[in-house]
Amino acid sequence: MKKEFKAEAKKVMDLMINSIYTNKEIFLRELISNGSDAIDKLYYMDLKSDNPTNKDNYYIELIPNENERTLTIRDTGIGMNEEDLVDNLGTIAKSGTEAFRESVKSSDLNELIGQFGVGFYSAFMVADRIVVETKKFGEDKAYKWESENAEGFEISESKKATPGTDITLYLKESGEDFDYDQFIDQYRLRELVNRYSNYIRYPIKMLVTKTRVAEDSTEDDPKYEDYKDYDVLNSDKPIWKKDKKDLSDEDYENFYMESRYGFDKPLSWIHFNVEGLVNVRGLIYIPQKAPFDYYSKDYKKGLELYSHGVKIMEKSEDIVDDAYSFVKGVVESDDIKLNISRETLQQDRQVMLIAKQVNKKIKTHLEGLLKNDRDKYETFFKEFGNNIKASIYESYGSKKEDLQDLLLFYSLREDKLISLKEYKDNMKSTNTEILYAVGDSIDKIKSTPALAMVEEGRDVLLLDQRIDEFLIKMLRDYKDLAFKSINQDDSEEKEENEETEVKGLIDFIKENTPDDVVDVKLSDKIKDLPSMIKQRGDVSIEMEKTLKGQVSPVRIKADKVLEINKSSKAYELLTKAYEDDQEKAKEITSLLYDQARLIEGLDIEDPVQFTKNIWKLI
Template sequence: MKKEFKTESKRLLDMMINSIYTHKEIFLRELISNASDAMDKMYYKELTDDSLTFNKENYYIKVTPNKEKRILKVSDTGIGMTKEELENNLGTIAKSGSLAFKSENEMKDGHDIIGQFGVGFYSAFMVSEDVTVITRPFGSDKGYRWHSEGAEGYTIKECDKDSFGTDIILKIKENTEDENYDEYLEEYKLKSIIKKYSDFISYPIKMDITESKLKEGAEDEYEDVTEEKVINSMVPIWKKNKSQLTDEDYENFYAEKHYGFDKPLKHIHIKADGLVRYNSILFIPENIPFDYYTKEYEKGLELYSNGVLIMNKCQDLLPDYFSFVKGMVDSEDLSLNISREMLQHDRQLKVIAKNIKKKIKSQLEKMLKNERDKYEKFYKSFGRQIKYGVYEEFGANKDFLKDLLMYYSSKEEKMVTLDEYVSRMAEDQKYIYYASGESKERIEKLPQTEMVSEKGYEILYFTDEIDEFTIKMLMSYKDKEFKSVSSGDLGIDSEENENSSEGKDKESKELFEKMKNILDGKVKEVRASKRLKNHLVCLANDGEVSIEMEKILKSMPNNQEVQADKILEINVNHEVFNSLKDAYEKDNDKLKLYTDLLYNQALLIEGLPIDDPIEFSNNISKIMK
């Protein structure tokens, strides 16, 4: 006689089948988790009863597909269910026998019940026309058969079963235009689902696997051989003692989980027993993924609950600036939602994420201190992401990340940290000097570096488009402000040069004013340079937006036409300056020609486009005449 489900209507079951679960393949994870729970209950029973002995070899899960009959069977050798438990747990949607068991008993020795909500079993209806459960409880010689075709109800009958445990038999649906149900009868697909979600269930998950093998004694004749194989790993690496594991073990795990095709530079193995208990293995890759700086890249760690994969990419576990980190977290303290695909609330997750963030930084600092070559490899791949981290969120993380920054040094001719730079600053040096450009080779030739270099001060080379934005957000390091070599005021006292340029600046005030007018708003000022020694001309900038920042902002799609306040600086001690003065006194046309040439020269030095290349070319021809 068919019975109706006790608590909810067809609408509730329809909702669970169609709405709760994101991926249909999760049904197998749920059935395997329930089977694992049944064996954990048996383990607990034998642990608390001196007359019983738990032999783990007798406990396993078996997955058996039958393509011809479209049947998929999931069997376990667990504790089984009584008729009353079938009524209560399978006849009442959203009532969990595992949760009740967990509430009444304290699990020991690392065994913990996975199921909590009592809805996982019903995910089977996502892929099945009907579901049959054949079970025999431990200590009874009676078996029971539970059968349902969906929300209309179910039947329970007595039946024969050779041993205690449970068989769940699914009649897999026929294919539709939108769904391929055949794949849930394919060995390779079932094996991949088991490896993905249930690889670390602590009991063997067995399947009959058919493989083509060379016939014994034959040279080229093959036959299909079916053998029972254990699909899952069972003991997760993260639950083993660190002392038992080698670098090779971690590298193999990295490869098996497809975290990357490279070898990781470093691994971090965390076992936490504080406010939230969790295990974690994290990896710092060596090579940058091809899609890392694209919208397609997804950050996140694999999230497990008691060895069962809950989320493939849990983004909340990693801040964006550490999005390159790969790995997993397993915790028994997570508050999962009804589908076990996400969290109900994130208090525990925030605790874990905060600790992980500190562990990653600590590992990077150790690498920087003790394995400099490895850190520089890492920084070459992911340094830009650290810089973004300093800049993003209005600099909220700048103090946390600043000691991880590195830049190429003019003096050391290698990458250095800000701490290393400051530690060797000259006593009279007021600022941390930097120069921006497309490459270190271009920067080395910049006229603006002359005075700073002559003073013997170290210059940091900024070649990443984010560098100046990062430093503007950082503002200072250990009370030393950052100063561009192109800044209007370098903060360097050079009495001889200053007196010379100031004197000639006064002499040439009218000349510079006229040059400014000729350039018609292209520069804020023309003045005598205090920084140039050998070069004739350069551009300096005044204000917050540098010339390099202007180039970057102009290259963006939403170009706001941001302009740096440019200053054209002339080396009044250069021999060409006399020709400029002579033109001012005698020939206005020649002064205009010289002014345009000098301005365009300065643009070219900065890597900026010339407004009219043809006019520039014609002007050079005029000079050559």
């Protein structure tokens, strides 16, 4: 007798078949997982039985039939009776697995029972008729459940002799839009099992066609014959569930390359198992090189996510912080709650706890490399350090405390990369600031005139990445040590520029330099250069250079302080010209300002006039 799906089930089923599942091939993952759940239930019963089932009889089998265009998924699990068929396959939102978990009310079932819903209905994406033959363990009668185009179902008695369930899908006709015949191709089925169900705990078998040398084959007349034999399509225990002591570096490296996480060997890896409010295990890799699309909008961060041996997501973004978007690998937790399609995680407390554990493991591992394997850490930081910097900057400094000790900067005194902690540990107790200089390259920064004005013995961090100065602004300080640029003018420090005899000259220079020159000072600390520029305020000279390349209706400029070397020949010429020939004094002022800009890597407004001024004064 034909029965109708319950009204609410019909609506949800239509949505599920046509909308929730984004990929038709997912149906195989769902049916294999349901088969695994059914075997789990029988296994649990066997634990309490005096006459348990032979474990060799636990398996899932795929049976493709090219002539009939059918695919059968067989499991040797607990099976169903008529009541189970109505409850589990007649009501879309009911999960036999969840009901079973509730009935046993045992906290030790996490390793036994899946949490999945009735993904069975995803099969209607590829089949227009489904036949389920099933026999419940310990009962005499077997039953057949049939549905065509998900319009209703019929239940009748069956002749199935052994416990378990056979689900036979009568595939839709292939057309230009989609090839349904792929689901009876043994190579395609093998590929799908490998992709989604490779680590199901029970063997997934399929009778496949193989070729061997025929018995009557000779060296002169070689002959071959086809034969049928069973292959197990899934792997054994996944590497992240194995004991570390049983694995070699080669095992980890092979899995990295087999999983296509990268083409070279990984730099390092984290193999972990955490038990607590949520149980998490995984294997996470730090690559040696960034993938080619790492800095493009097409790159997607995330780790493969498994639950109960089933791959739930190819890239779970929610469990990896942006700071660690470079990691590759896999995480598994049987505590994950899933939505009805298994393709989208519910944003619940378990997911947050998993993310917390994963990110903590990554950070701890990087800290260990920094402490115990400096060369390897520096290799990592040169490749991915800007990612950590960007994470601090883009979080407006909220991730500062968590990430700042992973940062490295080039030290002038040490002539190598050092951490902020190392800078602090090496400085004098009387120093209250971390000095830094910014530029396009380490070599260019080393030649900046402001370094000559730094107290002897003080270390200076040389920042040669564009993001560095923006990062420093977000850091603000490190362990109560403020960051200070050596190019920053301290407006509270007054040179003796207010002397009557030079005040007029200072005013003259101000009048003959651009508006972004907010002050002029005379100095005897510049050594062998006639002049230099310092900055004042929040916008630095390097920021001005960086922002110049961005599309903006407003040109952002740093407030500049022009310092002139009182001991230079240029100053001597300027003072004499100021008294005798003010046109010449203007030319000298322009020349001093332009050459100071060039030293800082800034453009000059009129290169032709700059050249003329040089030749006029020679």
